[in-house]
Amino acid sequence: MTQSIRSFATHAPTDRLGLFQFDRRTPRADDVAIDILFCGVCHTDIHHSRNDWGRASYPMVPGHEIVGRVTEVGESVTRFKVGSLVGVGCMVDSCKSCVNCGKGWEQYCESGSTFTYNSADRQDASPTYGGYSEAIVVSQDFVLSIPEGLDPAGAAPLLCAGITTFSPLRHWNVGPGSKVAVIGLGGLGHMALKLAKAMGAEVTLFTRSAGKEDDARRLGADHVVHSTDVAQMEAALNQFELIVDTVPYAHDLNVYMPTLVSGGTLVLVGYLGPVEPALLTGPMVLKRRAVAGSLIGGIAETQEMLDFCGVHGITADIEIIPMQDVNEAYDRMLNSDVKYRFVIDMATLKVPA
Missing domain, CATH: 3.90.180.10 (Medium-chain alcohol dehydrogenases, catalytic domain)
Structure with a gap:
């Protein structure tokens, strides 16, 4: 009944x-x-x-x-x-x-x-x-x-939040020695930091907000870059194989594309909507950089993520x-x-x- x-x-x-x-x-x-x-x-x-x-x-x-x-x-x-x-x-x-x-x-x-x-x-x-x-x-x-x-x-x-960030990290083969950046420190971003660090990556947080350094490092970030600081962004050029973008609203992707290595990928996991301002293709075409998207994960992969979190004590x-x-x-x-x-x-x- x-x-x-x-x-x-x-x-x-x-x-x-x-x-x-x-x-x-x-x-x-x-x-x-x-x-x-x-x-x-x-x-x-x-x-x-x-x-x-x-x-x-x-x-x-x-x-x-x-x-x-x-x-x-x-x-x-x-x-x-x-x-x-x-x-x-x-x-x-x-x-x-x-x-x-x-x-x-x-x-x-x-x-x-x-x-x-x-x-x-x-x-x-x-x-x-x-x-x-x-x-x-x-x-x-x-x-x-x-x-x-x-x-x-x-x-x-x-x-x-866990599987949404775990799935792209797994898909793009993040592991020891990988250099990964995360944009945004919220529900998705804090999970991305924890998971990428547990996978063995060197992890950087991109943030527009001051005062997040201590929390970011506690959660797994090795470095924190303020995306509005020109000098810090220049120092981050050509650094990352993968950027996990967790921001849930329209924002400028162009500032992050040059920080990818040749062949690197920026993956959107937090935003569904038009890209504004328009995406500049030069930094992509000239160095085979890509923008991709990822939606949660399948059932087997979600179980894999939960088991991974169980081993590493991640919540x-x-x-x-x-x-x-x-x-x-x-x-x-x-x-x-x-x-x-x-x-x-x-x-x-x-x-x-």
């Missing part, structure tokens, strides 16, 4: 999130039912809630950085058992048959991934509702194992909040007032709003 669930939802782009009751489906044969312990707050949650990308469907229950305990498994489930500590990230299904799904790139499914919220279930077209809720039911193929040694709250942001730097403070958290995120990720303690959803 279905389960009545408490959640926080928004009903329009200008609405604040508030209490919303809905029914979770009865677990199917391959489903895992999960009691949600913690859910990270991602900048994408704000974008979707406010229909910034024009694809919102309401009511919307955001949240795709989910950690919880298994409470029930379907009759065909073999990978998880009741009591397992598990995670759910940005996807809950894909076609599983296209070329990209066959490569383990479910996030690039040719018929479109089914996202954890603001999407439609592939079997019955019902809306998917995310992790700002008491419980979730997901196919075992899209459930991840959380290493027991990791703090569950700190592990929640790994399901989006996000977080501020735990009650569910009732999520609207204030959105406001603070837009003002860059968090170090470095909000995580909702879902036990507080049981407290009257």
Whole structure:
């Protein structure tokens, strides 16, 4: 039978999130039912809630950085058992048959991934509702194992911020001796620093803000370069094989391209939108530099990332909040007032709003 669930939802782009009751489906044969312990707050949650990308469907229950305990498994489930500590990230299904799904790139499914919220279930077209809720039911193929040694709250942001930065680092073969730069020190940027450092790279942070040096070095940066300082930027010319750009808004990429080595790549992971000002092609063509993009990661790669974090003791730097403070958290995120990720303690959803 279905389960009545408490959640926080928004009903329009200008609405604040508030209490919303809905029914979770009865677990199917391959489903895992999960009691949600913690859910990270991602900048994408704000974008979707406010229909910034024009694809919102309401009511919307955001949240795709989910950690919880298994409470029930379907009759065909073999990978998880009741009591397992598990995670759910940005996807809950894909076609599983296209070329990209066959490569383990479910996030690039040719018929479109089914996202954890603001999407439609592939079997019955019902809306998917995310992790700002008491419980979730997901196919075992899209459930991840959380290493027991990791703090569950700190592990929640790994399901989006972690894999979003891990995947390009792996794709471009970052390892000992690599020279990597990260643009921006926020939820994504702080994870990129930690992961690149753990992979053995020499890591530089590009920032426009003064006063971030100590924090950047604590998180793994070997060097900090102020991108508005002409002398520092000149000293950084032709240095980096890979730049991971985590900035979530339009910004000038041209200042960073000359800091790439010949054949180097700047990969965008935080911004969806037009490049403004226009990208100058000279620094790219003359030294085979590239601008690329990367979207989260596939399920197998996400599990690899979690296992890597378990070995290296990596979690996000977080501020735990009650569910009732999520609207204030959105406001603070837009003002860059968090170090470095909000995580909702879902036990507080049981407290009257």
